[in-house]
Amino acid sequence: MPLEQAGTPDARVRDVVCGMAIADDRAAHRETVRGHVFFFCSEDCRDRFRSHPERYLPRSVSATTGVSDTPGERVIELLLGGLTAETAAAVEARLRAMPGVEQADANPAAKRVQVLFDPAVVTAEDLVKATESASGGPLVATVRLGIGGMYCATCVVDLERALECVPGVALATVNPATEEATVTYQPRHVDMPAIERAIESAGLEVRRAAAPAEDAISRQERERDREYRTLMRKFWFAAVISVPVVVLSYPQLFTLDRWSAFARGSDSLWWMWRALGLATLPVLVWSGSQFYSGAWQGLRHRSANMHTLIALGISAAWLYSTVAVLRPSLFPASRFAEVYYDVSAVVVALVTLGLALEAKAKGKSSEAIRKLVGLQAKTAHVIRGGQERDLPVEEVVVGDLLLVRPGEKVPVDGIVLEGESALDESMVTGESLPVDKRPGDEVIGATANKTGAFKFRASRVGKDTALASIVRMVQDAQATKLPIQRVVDRVAGVFVPAVMILAVVSFVTWYILGPTPALAYAVIVAVTVLIIACPCALGLATPTSLTVGMGKAAEQGILFRGGDALQAARRLGTVVLDKTGTITWGKPALTDVLVGPGFDQSEVLRLAAAVERGSEHPVAQAVVTGARARGLVAPEPATFQAIPGRGAEADVEGRRVLLGNRGLMVDRGVTTEELEPRAEALAGDGKTPIYIAIDGLVAGVIAVADTIKDDSLPAIRRLKQLGIEVAMVTGDHRRTAEAIARQVGVDHVLAEVLPRDKAHEVRKLQLEGKRVGMVGDGINDAPALTQADVGIAIGTGTDVAIEASDVTLVGGSLLGVVTAVEISRATMGNVYQNLFGAFVYNTAGLPIAAGVFYPLVGLLLSPLLAAAAMAFSSVTVVSNANRLRRWRPKEA
Secondary structure (H helix, E strand, C coil): CCCCCCCCCCCEEECCCCCCEEEHHHCCEEEEECCEEEEECCHHHHHHHHHCHHHCCCCCECCCCCCECCCCCEEEEEECCCCCHHHHHHHHHHHHCCCCEEEEEEECCCCEEEEEECCCCCCHHHHHHHHHHHHCCCCEEEEEEEEECCCCHHHHHHHHHHHHCCCCEEEEEEECCCCEEEEEECCCCCCHHHHHHHHHHCCCEEECCCCCCHHHHHHHHHHHHHHHHHHHHHHHHHHHHHHHHHHHHCHHHHCCCCCHHHCCCCHHHHHHHHHHHHHHHHHHHHHCHHHHHHHHHHHHCCCCCHHHHHHHHHHHHHHHHHHHHHCHHHCCCHHHCCCCHHHHHHHHHHHHHHHHHHHHHHHHHCHHHHHHHHCCCCEEEEEECCEEEEEEHHHCCCCCEEEECCCCECCCEEEEEECCEEEECHHHHCCCCCEEECCCCEECCCCEECCCCEEEEEEECHHHCHHHHHHHHHHHHHCCCCHHHHHHHHHHHHHHHHHHHHHHHHHHHHHHHCCCCHHHHHHHHHHHHHHHCCHHHHHHHHHHHHHHHHHHHHHCCEEECCHHHHHHHCCCCEEEEEHHHHHEEEEEEEEEEEECCCCCHHHHHHHHHHHHCCCCCHHHHHHHHHHHHCCCCCCCCCEEEEECCCEEEEEECCEEEEEECHHHHHHCCCCCCCCHHHHHHHHHCCCEEEEEEECCEEEEEEEEEEEECCCHHHHHHHHHHCCCEEEEECCCCHHHHHHHHHHHCCCEEECCCCHHHHHHHHHHHHHCCCCEEEEECCHHHHHHHHHCCEEEEECCCCHHHHHHCCEEECCCCCHHHHHHHHHHHHHHHHHHHHHHHHHHHHHHHHHHHCCCCHHHHCCCCCHHHHHHHHHHHHHHHHHHHHHHHHCCCCCC
């Protein structure tokens, strides 16, 4: 960081070269560069700074997501199983003190350490050693890298194979939709240069690590837009050349064959063909340059890809035509000397157009991430030293006091200290209704303040905020693979070589058995086979849908941990709901106030609250809170006596008030027969009845219960409509559990289940052949969440439960379970549509291109139609995936 603390007596500053902390008035040297003052402990450090100042100058780093504008920087994520709250602070301190480290954040809950560093100054190995030294445990690192030059499924397979062949790399997954590779490796055994060399060995290039900061997203959009515009320029150039080439290649279609210039064997025709050859040459060289460069990269690394097929096809057509023009005598008859320059030009134009449209469509698939990142506030009203100042959100630190006015966004996560308001949290939790906030309540960064102004204390900033965590989880999930994708990858791995073999076989077959002119037919068929094959559609079918679906889920406040969870959620047959905190609020609340003859309801409740106002018991607090909510003020009792296991009694405003269970009333001689049927009815509904007697007479019954969430009933109804059996598990007595189950419509009740037995109950359901989803929010739910086919954690629950789950619902609504299942089904349905289309296209297109149906119905595909079909097959797949962006959850 820049050291600008000069001027304060005994101020401590840090030497940016060696990291030593020194008093600023005792620094041996100082330098001022770009308005920043740097201090040095020695002449040696100053000279090292002067020789390479760019290594130490401050960089523009987003505190929201920790992404730098400096192109050379890398974000590395280290996985540390033994990371605790105590060792996290030591790890952060050690890493931040290292030269070249811009930011270091240790998350003990996720067991991750994320570091933003400059590899020109410090190596990943140095970071690993420092982290292991500070924590005392071994590391596994995960890094996400942008990949350039990736165009088809074969590229994905080759790259993953190349990375996983590197010793020390545990796992590599490549997402062609986002053009990223996520690599998990052991830093002790492999370094970043080795990983980058493996990527280059697959014929691809390493781009700067993709990251979710708004500036990085904008840069990614600019790069994609630049690629789109370049491809479109190439397309228009090829299209302009192709039009006259097609017209002159098929004069009979345009009634030009009446002219003598087009007569077969005329000199003018040969000169026209020569002109067509020269005109189409720049189309191949410039408009088709990406095909040749991609094919050359594949050839260098002994692999074949989509570009290999296209380059072979257009080159074969052009070379055949050129030989026919320059050396017609090589052909056995003049009718064999045909030209197909139109094939080369039109194929280049159409396939290039397809690549351009595909690039534009792929950009839309990551729109959800851009929306999430764009939610972040840009500035914050920070109160320091009693004065309010507007600062960039990157400069907010934990502990800062912040002010939020109506209509503004909350800049970071924190705790409300003063004021009240209602916040729109829909952009983070997916819940549409504003949430009231009072002192002591948590607020989430990026949510919108609707009504009042309030002050809050920042508790999480930078990459620790809820928004940054959501973005990170979505990116991690998008980097995973659906189980079905592994089958597709195996097919894609042999697809291109198989197509090349099929082209050769088709050429030989037509040359031997085909009609006259056999050579011309053989060339056309081989070219058509090469061009029509589309491994791109196969490669993009799954990851594009996954990227859009994960992003759409995040917009609804649902975070899938990976593709496995998304695919499994589609086939759930049973959902087990934990009662406390999931179906119910998890805390008692006042539900009923029933009074006897001659007593006023408000008066009875007011006196009951007076007896309970000094107690910390949850039931007592429920009574007091219920009275306050009805505008009643509980007076101070003159005397108070707790009766363990029974209730309490007190003197309130000169009246003797007795509050407790029926046993207490019987002991004190209070007759309760008149209210007992009503009390038993309340107990039958799962509520806790409390009798109140005033001056020796029973005055009423107050009921307290763990109330049901408003959306539990519609959520359970929707799950049943989806064909899913709903069960409830709880440790409560069966009578209470069945009462709650009746109210929400649950048919299968698992009552009196100890916390350690919840996982066993889930296992029993699985042994019945059911695919089980478990929904919970507490620490005691973690084993059951892990045991279930899909564990779903309520986001308002504990970190342990969230860590053990496959799906996290950011909000506390049970409707999120319904939405998770619906979006899983929608996404997987989209995946199957894409795969069906891709496989049908290739399995049907290749035989037609090879001329299998020619002997039967005379059907032979033109290379021009093959190019159009190939170009738009991948565009169709990506466009179909983008239909998910219009998906909306059904109304409850």
